[in-house]
Amino acid sequence: MSILASYREKEELLRKLQDELKKMEENQQLKKELDFKSEVEALLDKHQRSVADLLEIFGLNASTSTKVSGRGNRRSRKMKVYQNPKTGEKIETRGGNHKILKEWKKEHGSETVEGWLVEEKD
Structure with a gap:
């Protein structure tokens, strides 16, 4: 052109x-x-006053918002710690897609494994 x-x-x-x-x-x-x-x-x-002051007055500033992960506005999951009472093995996971956790649930049942929950962290 x-x-x-x-x-x-x-x-x-x-x-x-x-x-x-x-x-x-x-x-x-x-x-x-x-x-x-x-x-x-x-x-x-x-x-x-500034716009930031105005947002703070109305409680709309970012520091008071909920904790967000790097992927959008989704809240981060709590860290869960499970301990197998038979083997003493501990695992930490933020979701149910952990390989060992899946194996435990398949072998012992979901309710039983959920009973092995030792601790929840933020």
Whole structure:
């Protein structure tokens, strides 16, 4: 594509975006939201506060939220410690997909193995 053709394409895109902006500026709901935003910002400036202060006042800061893992907003599971009373072997797992735990449940039954739960940690 030539530079001139690319330039004309960008001009057309710019014109379309400008038309969309004009239509949006006429929208009453957008006007109300922009007015609200500017009033909140003015109030924060008047009282020498930041948006972070506002979030803290309303209890919406990240430090008070629940503990989250690195994968989205899912809460991390508790560490469970099982001890086989026959062999004395201990295993620690955060889920039921542990190889040895599965073998124990297959051999002794799920209810029995759950009775071997020694400790739960965060």
